[in-house]
Amino acid sequence: MINDSMPPSTMRHIVFIETCTRSDDHRWRLAQTIAVEGDRTDAAARAWELALTYLPDEIRPEIRGDASAGRKVFRVSDGSWLVEVWSALRRVMVRINTAEQVHDEKYTR
DSSP states (O other): OOOOOSOGGGOEEEEEEEEEEETTTTEEEEEEEEEESSOHHHHHHHHHHHHHHOOOTTTGGGOOTTOOOEEEEEEEETTEEEEEEEOSSOEEEEEEEEEEEOOOOOOOO
C-alpha cells in the first residue's frame, strides 16, 4: 500500500506526455507535464483531448497551410493513450498518461 505523504487537498492531477526520440531503439523522453485543475475525471478528459490534438516538436514544423498530421490513437488503460502521429517525412510515437502527484520533496543542500 502506498503511504500518501501529501494530504488529499494538496494532491495534484497531472497529464504527462512522452515522445519516442529514436524509433530504432525506442528511447522515450518526457516532453511535457500539465497540471490539471479538478479531479481524475478532469485529468482523463484533458489526456483524451491531447491524444487527439498534440503535435510533437518533430512534426510541428512540417505541418503548414492546409496540411494535417496523420494520427492513430490507442487506449492503453483509463486515462492513458498511445498515439502515432505522422507527416510526409516522419512518424513519432507519443504516450499520454494521467497521474496523481502524491509526494513532493524539496531539494536541500
